[in-house]
Structures are given as C-alpha cells and as structure tokens.
Amino acid sequence: MNISLGNIGHLLTIFAFITSLVAAFSYYKATAGSKLKANDWLKNGRWAFLAHAVTTLGVFAILFTIVSGNHFEYNYAWSHSSKHLPWYYMLSAMWEGQEGSFLIWMVWNALLGVVLIFTNKSWEGPVMVVFALVQAFLASMVLGVVVGHTQIGLSPFALLRDAMDAPIFLSNPNFIPEDGSGLNPLLQSYWMVIHPPILFLGFATTLVPFAYATAALWTKRYQDWVRPALPWTLFSAAVLGFGILLGAYWAYETLNFGGYWNWDPVENSSYVPWLILVAAIHTMIVFKKNHTALKSSLGLCIAGFVLIVYSTFLTRSGILGNASVHSFTDLGLSGQLLIYLAVFTIGGFGLFLYRWRDLPVEGEEPSVYSREFWIFIGATTLCLMAFQVIIPTSIPVWNSIVKAFGGISNVALPTDQVAFYSKFQLWFAVAIALLSGTGQFFYWKKMDAQKFWDAITIPFILTLVFSGAIILLYPIADLSYIALVTAGMYCLTANGFILFSLLKKSPKLSGGAVTHIGMALMLIGILFSAGYSNVASLNQTGMPIFKDAKDKQFDQENLVLWVNKDRQMGQYILNYKGRRLEVDGMPNYVDHNLLKSTGDSRMKIAREDLAYEGRTYFHKGDTVEVHPENIYFEVDYKDLSNGQNFTLFPRAQVNPNMGMVISPDIKRGLTGDLYTHVSAFITPDQETEWSPAKTFEAKMGEQFIINDFVCRFDSLTKLNKIGDMPLNKEDVAVQATVTIFDQNRSYEVNPIFLVSGQQVGKIPEVSEDLGIKLSLSNIKPKEGIFVFEAQTSQKDYIVLKALNKPFINVLWLGTLLVMIGFSIAMVRRYQEFKKLRDKKSGKRFTAENKTEKSIPS
Template sequence: MINTLIGDIGHASVIVAFIAAIVSSYAYFMASRTSVEVSGDTSWRKLARGAFYVHGLAVISIIFCLFNIIYEHRYEYYYAWSHSSNHLPVYYMISCFWEGQEGSFLLWIFWHVLLGVALINFGKKNKVWEAPVMAMFSFVQLFLTSMILGVVIGDFKLGSSPFILMRDFMTDAPVFKMDPNFIPKDGTGLNPLLQNYWMVIHPPTLFLGFAATLVPFAFAMAGLWKGRLTEWVKPALPWSHFAAVVLGIGTVMGAYWAYETLNFGGYWNWDPVENAVYIPWLVLVGAVHTMVVYRRSKHGLRASYVLVIASFLLILYATFLTRSGILGNASVHSFTDLGLSGQLFAYLAVFAVLAITLLVYNWRKIPATEKELSTYNGEFWAFVGSAVLCLAAFQVLATTSIPVYNSFLGFIGIESNAALPADQIAHYTKFQLWAGVGIALLSGIAQLLWWRKGDKNSFIDAITIPAMLTLLLSSLIIIVSNKFDVFNFKLDNPAYIVLLVTSLFAIFSNLSITLGLISKKVTLSGGAVSHIGVAMMLIGILFSSGYSTIISQNTSGMLYSREFPDEINRDNVLLWRNSPTQMGKYDVSYRGQFFEVKGVPGYINKEILFRTADEYQAIARADIKVGDKAYYTTGDTLEILSPENTYYEVEYKEREGDNTFLLYPRAQLNENMGGLLASPDLQHFADKDLYTHVSGVAPEEKEWGELKEYEVSAGDTIILNDYVAVFNGIEVINKVPGVELNPGDVAVQADMKLLGEKKSYHAHPVLMIKDQMMGRFPETIEDLGLRITFLNIDTENNRFKIGVNSTQKDWIILKAMEKPFVNILWIGTIIMSIGFVMAIIRRSQEGETNKSVTPKPKKARKVQAA
C-alpha cells in the first residue's frame, strides 16, 4: 500500500505557504497605507510579519518533504522517480532536488524567504521601508508559490506539484491499471551531464542571484509607491552590489561547469539559456553604476529606476524563456514545458505592467538635475559605461528572443520562420568584442576622473603612467607573439589587439587608483578592484577563445568514416589501443577503459573487474592497489559508482622533454540523449589548458571472428592473430567470480602469457563443471582484440583445447585543443568578486554611519469639550 503521508504534508505546506503569502502581501499593503510612526498602529505590520514567518516555515516544510521523497527513494512520487535513482550519492541527490522545474522554483522561493527575513530585521532599524518593500516581496512570493501549487479545477491548472504520485501522473500507463499501488524499484536517475560537483553549488548560487535582484526592485517600487523618490537608492545600493556579484559568480560557475562537462570546446556557447542569465546581469551592473553616480552627484535617478526595474523584469523574462518551452530546439539545456506557459507569462505581465505604470505616473516627479556633466567628469563616463552595458545586453536580447517573435506572430495569425544565426558565436562576438573594448576603456577613464574630481590637469597627470605602461606591455606582447616562438599563436588580429590594449589600460588605471586609496581606506577601492577583475576576464576570454588551437588535426590524409561530419574527420585523431600517435608536440596513446570504483581514488581498469548481473557491482579479478595501499583483494565484491560512464585513459608524452601525464575523458552511449555523451578532461598548465574529449568510440557490441581451436600442452607456443602466446598449463581454483561452487563442482583455469607490442598480458580463461554441467568463462584481452576460451581437457593425453576469436582492436577518436591563458579569466572572476564585496562593505558602513533620522511623532494634545 502506498504511504502518501509525506506527500500530503508537503502539498498541505504548499497551500499554507501560498495562503500565508496572500495574507502577508495584503497585510503589508494595508500597513503601507498609513504611517505607523504617526498613527502608532502596528496591528497590520504584526499580522504581516507573522504571516511571512508562517510562509517561511511552510517553505522549509516543503523542502524537507521533497528532499525526503528523494533521499528515501520514494518512487511512488513522480518527482523522485524522474530525477533520482538508488545508486546516487547524497550530493547528487541534492542536485536532483533542483533538476526539475518545481524544485528550482522552490529553491528560488527559499532564497526569497531568507532575504525577506533579513529585510524585516533591517526594517526594524528603518521602519518606513519595511511595509512597502515586504508588500512587494510577499506579492512576488505569492506568484512563485503558485508555480508549485498543483491545483486543478476542471481544465484550469494552477502550478505543478512536486508531490504528485506516479499513478496520477501516468494515468494511462497499463501497469497502474493492473496495480494502482505499483511502485518502481528504481528511478530514471539524474541527467548524466548534471552529475558534476558544480551542479551542486552552481544552481543555488544562480538562484540566490535571481532572488537578490528583487531587493533593489522592491525598494525602487516602494519609492515610487510611497513618494519617497530619492531615499530608496541608499538602502538599495548594497543589495544591488550583492545581487550583481552573486549573479555574476553564478553565471561564471555555469560557464566552468560547461567547460568541465560539455564537449563543445569551451565555457560559453551563446546558448539562449546562457544568454537569459547574462542579459539581466549586464543591466544590473549598469544599474549599480547609475545608482553610485546618483549617490555622489544627484544625477541619473531616472536611469537608476529604469535599469533596476529592467534587471528584475529581465529575470522574469529569462524564467519565461527557459521554462515555457518556447525555445523548443533552440537551446540544449532549457526546461521542458510543464503547461505553465500562461502562468509564467501572467507573472511577467503583472509585474511589468505594475512597474511601468508606477514609473510613468511618477516620471515627472522624479528629480532630475539640469546641470550638464562635463567630459572631464567621472560621472559622465560612468553613464556612458552603463549605456554600453545596456547596448551589449540589448544586442543579445534581440537575437535570443527570435523564438518569442515567431511564437507571438503565430499567436496573432502571422507565420514567421525567422531563425537564430547559423553561426551564433560569430554573430554575438562581432558586437560583444567591441562592447568589451568600450567597457575596458571607460572603466579606466571613469575611475581616473572619478577620483580626480574632474580636474583636467590632474587627470592628464594620472593617465600618463597607466598609458605608458599599457603601451609598453602591449607592444612587448605583440612583438613576442609575432617574432618569437614563445606562444602557439600570433597576435595579429587588429580587433584583438585593441581589446588587449584597452584591457591592459583598465588594469593599470584601476591599479593606480587602488594603490592610492589603500592608505586611506581599503574598501574605497572596491570599484577599482572589480574593474581590474573585469579587465582580466576580458583578457582571459580574448586569448582562450580567440586563440584556442586544435592540436588533434587529422594528418593521415584519410577519412575515418564518410558517415562522420567533416569536423570529426578534420579535427580529430584516431587512436588505436596502445599504438602511439603524434599529435602536436606530443606522442599520444590510448591505454584502455576505466571505471570509478567506490572508495578507490582515481580510476580502475575494466580488465580487472568481473561484471555481475548487477551493473553497479563487480568482482575484483586481481588485487586493487593505489600506490602502496591495497583497497581490494582478488575475489572481493566492489561497487562501481557510475557504470554508464567509461573513462578512457589517454597518455600524453612530450617528444622533447620528460613531461608525461594521463587524462581521463569520459563518455557514455545514451540513446535517450542523442547517442554519445562526452565530457572532457583538462590538463592545467600555468599558461594554458589542454582540453581533451572523446568524439567517437568503438562499438560496445563487438563483431567477433570465427572461433579457431588449438590443442596445446603445457609449455607450447602458438601464434594468435600475429601475437606470440605461451600456454603455461592449468590450475584448479576454488573461487569463480559470480559463481558459488558446491561440493563436487570443479573449476580450472588456464594460464597463458601473450606478448603484445608494448607489454605482456596474462589470460586465465576458466572451465567449470557445476551440477554436472559444463560452463566456460572466456578471457577478453581488449588491447589485442582477442577472446580466449578454455574449451576442453583431454585427460588421457594431457592435452587442452583452446578457442580463440579475434576482432578489431579497440579505438577512440579524440579531439584536443589548447586554450592559452584561460586561468586569467577565472582569476579575474575572483578579483571582480572581491571588489564587489569591498563595495558592499563600504555601502553598508555608509548606511550605518549616515542613518536617516525619523522624527518621533508629536503627541496629540487633549482638547476638552467646552
């Protein structure tokens, strides 16, 4: 009998969270209509706070219930069955939690709860903001919670519940018609591409960034609503910094996951889902700059409103894009449509209409400084920088939204077949490269003018040294790359040279500012430090993407297969097992297939693992050691962590030098996901990464040749498929992997030695008599393409019959590329993040030292009736 208690509790908690969000939103709305400081009435605020805390506790209950059904393998629930499996480790079960739409919505809701609690406590210090800001927060939570409500009334569906039972989801499945209480014994498992440690930390970080964009938006909306048109910037600014840095880190984490896991050859592919996160981040960073300008000079308040509101609405638009199914085949990793398209559109439309209406209504009331900014003013260049960021975002937005245009035109009866650019990387890079140039140049000029207070002579003095250092270093890099054989590329592309020069200028300019401010107050240099990080990221992107070099060129003059795409035949090498092949400056050898074994570091050769009926278990055919430590002895049963994944050992050896290393690119054959799924392996050097992945593998089902039989005696030498083999004899064994021997059963194994090209191999085929029946366990030597079977024993003549099948040797097709100076990108990300954190600390300290003082209400005088 199915136990639905945990699901009932979870679903009830969703309903409680939804109702509590409604109550909190309404109560905060009512509390915002009157000034508590004047009236002294706190009843609505107390009710609102209590409702929000109830909402938060209900959300925690939902999380507990959903993780419980995953962790306890409750496959009667569709969510657990479709995302988890029996053999996943706990950390991948955490990834299962947010692999589905409902779980990711819940993660988003959870971060809003934590941020809301923080704002309520913040509101106690400055009560004028709590009610209007939290009214907006609770209103957003109302919409988000409705996404997981799972209420169906007739044909109307509100949300998709993560607690739906399999029998209710698959009502037409025959198994549930025969047995309504049927429970699968295992789930379908986590998407293999998501079985990566970055998928444990990347989604929570990204969704925290999503959630944090609501805070400055809520402050801006509260300012418009309550007529506090200028005061909102101060409390919202630290949160804007926080949202920008978290969203930026989450985006780069996703890029690094793609770099480590996907085989498209890099960290960014301009996929629509990638773009959907990149766009609001650019706009949010632009908003941070305009808000900083307003705090200093009272310019740009209207721009701050527009950009803060736009950044949040773009988050909602990104949600609509990735979850509505509208992208169709345009993206490789968008969510499937759960029938929530209308709900998602309503979510976006409500807040877009609300925000635009309030902004238009108050537009003329928003203070605007009539004084124009001079070109020697840092604020002017900060505005220009924000404009460049927004233009870059708009270019990506316009192209990414092509499927939306088609869908909308189709909805109104106009057929449109507009398609995304055939070469999206070239399309986006053509504009984004020059946007990067503008950002780098402006970040250097703006910072120098910002701290020089717009003084022309002072600016000229300040820019001289950074400009000279830039010209010196950039000239040195260009000369060395073009005249000397130091790098594997020549820096001769004019656009790339311009990007390098402007990025170096940004680094030196901001470094000079940082060094000058450290003696005064470290946190003052947060903006300069973050600009240094961004400039380093641009340099890392320039070299790692612009000068990525494929070293696995096919120089054999032959096609591997006419069925392969031109790219595979051209840019890959065919590696026969244990046959070295020249590739660039390396001799590369494919050494064999390996598995991950629980409790054993590294990878274990498949040849010493005897597979059992349970694909997750194997028996050691030899002692398993790593270094001097033994982990398993012969005959031990061990657990294979991910039997669907095979790791291909590839040895790289420099022809001129002693440097030798091993890489283990991963691949699996998965027909449900389009065939071969390959993940790269990386060798990190100080100045580059060597990026290697498998493009093709030999079929798992081998075509064995005709069985050839040999009669041999102990000590005989025979030739097997051009390899010398010595038959040493036989021996009785007491254990056969995977078989229990009873009294009266007999098992013997042959002992053979085969001489390969590079090393010797030992084969031990087994002949067994169990329960008066004969059984055979052949030995397969993958390196030599041989399968040896112990066929029979002639006891009278002391002769033994051996059968041998041969097949094509094992092979893989490998692609390898060098990505120069990619580490500069990752280091730049860290430095940018440090700069943002410094800015958050600075703005928070400003808020503490310059608290706005709210006058206490005067007591009303008692008037006695005459």
C-alpha cells in the same frame, strides 16, 4: 488515516502559499491603510512571512528526504534520483527538475525577506508587499492543486502512479519501482552541486532592488531608496556574476566544445539581467552623488528583475524548443509563467510610468569632463550590450506571438551563434574597457582638458608598450583582437594607477578599481583563450582516420591512439593505457580488465586485489559497485621539453537523453591549459566485426600465439554456478584462465566450457583492449589437451583531440577579482547606509525622549 511524507509536503506547500498571501495583504494594510493600526498590521505581516519562511524550508526538507531516501513512489524522486547516487548528487537532483528549481528559488527569497525584515524597519511594509507577492507566484508554481478544470502548479509530491500512465499501475496500483531513472550524467559534477543554488540566489537577489524601487514609487519616497538598495544591488551583481562564472567553468570542464561560453539562449538569459544590474549600480552611484539619473536607476532596477522573470519564461515554458540544450520542456506551466511575467512587468513599469511626472526633475546635463557623464555613457553601453543579446535570443518568442495572432513567422536564430554574438559583444567590451579606464579618473578627481591629458599620459604609454609586446610575442592579424588587447591593457593600467592611490588613502574605497581591473583581466584572458588557442593534436601523416570520411579538418586535428602504443604529439609522447571505471570505495579509476562481469551492469567481481598507493581496498573475488554510465580513458603523457610525466582521463558518458556525451580532462598550468577530449572510440553498443575462428591446442602451462600476442594457458577451475545462475548436479562447467601478454602488460581471459545433459556450450570472453574473443571449445581428457577458438578484431583505440589554451587562468583570475571588487563596494555601501540609519534612529530616539519629558505628569 495514513499521512505520508508527500501529504505533509503538499499541505506545507499550500500553507506556504496562503501565508505569503496573508503577509502581502497585511503588509499592504500596514503601508496603505490606517496609520493607527499600521503597527498591528505590520506585526501580522511579519509573523505571516516568518511562518511562510519556516514552511518553505520545511517543504524543501521534506522533498530532500523523499529524494535522498529513495522514495520512488513519488514521481520527482523516481525521475531525478537513484539508489546509486551519492548524497551530494542528491542535492543536484533536487534542482534538476522544474519543481525543485522553483523551490530553491523560493527558499532563497524567503531567507532574503527575513534578513530585510530585521535590517531595515523603515522600508519593511512596502518592500515586503512585493516580496510576499513574488513568493505567492513562486509557491503557485509548485502548488499542484486543481480548481475547476484548471491545474495550478506542478507538485513535487505527486505520486508516480498519478503522474505516469503505465499499464503496471492498472494491475498493481501500489507498485513502487526498485530504482529511479537517475540523475542526468552531465549533472553528476561537483559544479552542479554548487552552480545552480548560487545562480538561483543571484536570481533571488534581483528582487531586492526591484522591491525597493517599486516601494519608492508607491510611497513617493523617491530619493530615500537608493542608499539601502545600493548594497543589495552590488550583492546581487556579485552573486549572479559568480553563478554565471561557475556555469562557464562547468561548461569548460564538462563539455567538449573547448570553451566556456556558447551564447546559448539559457546562458544569454542570465547574462542580460547581469548587464542591466551592473548598469543600475552605476546610475545609482551617480544619483547618490548629485541626485541625477534617478529615473534611469528606477527603470534599470525594475528591468533587472523583470528580465529574470522573462528568462524564467524563456527557459521553462518550452518556447525555445530545440534552440537550447539547457532549456526545460513545457510541463504545463507556461500559462502561469506568462501571467507571472505580465503581472510584474505591467505592475513595475506601469507604476514607473504612472509616477513619471512626479519624479524630481534632474538638473542640467553633465559636462563631458564630469564623472556623471562618463558613468552614464558606460551604463548606456551596458544596456546596448544587453539589448543586442536579448533581441535575437527572443526570436522564438516573436515567432510564437505572430502565430498566436494567425500569422506566419519562421525567423531563425543565428546559425553560428558564437560568431554572431561575439562580433558585436567584442566591440562593446572594447568600449566598456576604454570607458572604465577613463571614467575612474573623472570619478576621483575634478577634471578639465589639461588635467585629463596629464592623467592618462602614463597609462596610455604603458598601454602601448604592454599591448605592443603582447602583439609582437603572440602575432595576430585580427583587428578586433588587437583592439581588445589594447583596450584591456589600458583599462588595467589606468585602474592600476587609481588603485595604487586609493590603497594609500583608504582601501575600502577600492571596490570600483578592483572590479575594473578584474574586468580588464577577463578581456585579456578571453583574448588569449580564444584568439591564441591552437590545436596540439595535429595529424602529420596525411592519412584519413576513417575510410570514406569527408571531414578533412577532423583528420587534420585528431590523432589515433592504439592501446599500449606510444605516439608523439608535438612535445609530448602519448600512450593510451585503456578504459577505466569508477568503483565505489576506490579513490582512483580502475582498469576495466581487472573487473569481471556479472548479470548486473553495476556489479563487478575483482579479478585481483584492487589497491592504490600501497593500500588494498578490495580483494580478489570481492563484488564491487561501478558506475557504468561513465567510461574513462587513461592517457599517459611525457613532456619531452622538461621530462614531466602526467596522466589525463577524458571521459565518455552514456546519457539517456543525449546519447554518448564526451567530457574533457585538462592539464592545468600557470601559463596555459592542455585541454584534451576523445573524439571517437569503440562504443559499448557498437557491433564488432570478428574474423573467422582459428583453433589452437594447448596443454596446461603451454603457450600459443594469437594475432602476434603470446598466450599462456595457466589453469582450469570447476564452477558451481555461472554468474548468479546455479548449476544442476548433472551439469559440468569449467573455466580456463589464459594470460595474454602485450608490450608492457598482461591480460587475463576466462572462457567457460559447459556440459549440460547431451549439450555442450561455450561461453567466450572478450579482451576489448586487444580485440580478441577466446572460447574453450573442446577438451581432450586422455591427451590432456584443451582446444581454444580465437576470433580477432581491431585493438582498442581512441581518437584524441588536444588544444593549447594559453593564459586562460587570466580569465578566471579576472572574474574572481570582479566578484571581490563588488564585495568590497557592497561592504562599503552597507556601512554608509548603516551609519546613516543609526544616526537617524538616534535622532528619533532623542526627540521622543524630549517629548516625553515635556509632558506634565
């Protein structure tokens, strides 16, 4: 019997599912069963979960072996990978599909569960019941087994012949494609190697506070769970926030809308749980200080994980349809996802409501001058922010529910989602900035009315001075932006005062202040990058770019750049140098004119030596591999203000799912970015209109003129084959080498003249940059004259748009500080928990020793 990699992977998946159920049952018995056998059940659960973790890692390793090993007989490898992908993009291929993304989620959950097993024994039983149940549901998503007429999950180890109904498999069941479909070009970015696994780690970490909260409700240890759960909640907010940040930066660097956040439903579905997690952190801090806000903490920790499951349902069930460019299509998992969502929503909140009356009654309402009041107001504002986003995002769900009950609902998502969400979220952000600036004073000092006004006087004055200076230097009439810069500056100065005082006393207490300073910088960075962003590529000619074009804004904000011709753009002189390709083994992009076509679009022949910075990587005549899905446009810039020269390479991608996708290139600076992308160009499949052919005669070494370009007939070479096709003995083929001179460079063109039997053929070559198609149409051997035919079209060009993004680095710096602040707070809270845990363990050990000594021998 031949056991394949797929069979092993599928068996391990089944084993991972079974061991998760065994672990859940064992841990349940250890928690709710007989105390005499609790320890035995605990050991069983521990070994079962460890076996599950090892098995899950094994499943991941086998799938990566299949993908990276080009085993295209498997549907997942064929759908997401290709022979031409480098190994690091093989990782991206691992989580491009639904099955792989569920699997990386499982891996993170398994590793987190192992950490919990060995770090907090007192909560192991009830917490790991929840972990194991979640793992069972996730494992079911990739199970791929059929029970009766129902398929449970979608196996990543399914064979292509079983997944695809193609005629080739009827005649040849063992057919294996030579290559796979490849990775979506948009995902061929180093950010896509990093961003998804970190985001899924963020998803996985939300399970920890959820598990602690439900374990506390189950075991009635209502007040013990916050201390061990708080460091994990901080860790979860930090990781999930970092994952969201990486996604925003990927969008900024890869997509051409000029921003980093588009309020897409998939973006919203990760943003909302993050807001809830941050709110939970604040209520948990309040509870830890004075045992209030317990119910809020429990509810928010449950909601954080449930919203992650809800976001998974939104993005993977196909319910969003065309509402999001990021969502997956429905692969038949929507029913399982709905069950997954229902079980943990009803289970979590149902247990919460069941225990509601048993939860400790909170004391009197906090005073306006107490830290608890301000923290609770801040947490409430965060929840309102989340509510405002999740309700419109869920409109497709509402429509589907109404239709499921026989009704009609066609409520549409906001047409301009950026404007719709921003107008609300901006004012919420202003409120959060004001609250976080003010609340910090109450958190660290006992306040009354007089002390409060004394504390905020200097920050208030500095706020007016700094925000007034910004508004004067960068005038703007929008009231919301004025409010945003003022609130952000207040948050920055107030928390700056707190941070300065904390650093003198104890730096480990500075996590909250650092986080709030980061948030303030984020708001200021958002203000500048959005409110003060301006178009640099203004077209001053007043001439339309394309005939019959009706988009006047397009004409006003874009410039036409002809190849090798200078054009001024504000303080810059631009020169479009032509199209460039990626060549494997070359550290730079290569001029496409230096590469000769073959029968294979991925294989080219070097017309001359390919060198970079004095080193030759390929010699003339070498066959090189290129990535034809990516076209780069080399644009040289000269900054007239300082004489600096630099080059940008905006990109166009041939995307099989989305057509031609444009990606920007960015000149980064300390005070701002120059963000450029190509708005239009001559696409590879665009049909060129050629002029009628003109005839030119030349002897070898002579010059002639085509469309104002000087051309020189250099040489003639006899060919033995054309491309990969060998010639017959009777056939004769010659290739002419003609050099065409432009302003600052020259181009080599190689038309071919072929005589086969009684037929004469000509194979022209096109210089796309110059818009010339040249053919060798006849040879007059007696006179030594060669007849060329030339057809002309327009030269190569691009339409370019450039934006100035002032002080956008303030935004990235702010997000980084937020993550650092969370990390500082997490370390501090974990050290507090560990110290208390070790203290309690020591007491138990001493008590046990005394008991043993008191027993007579």
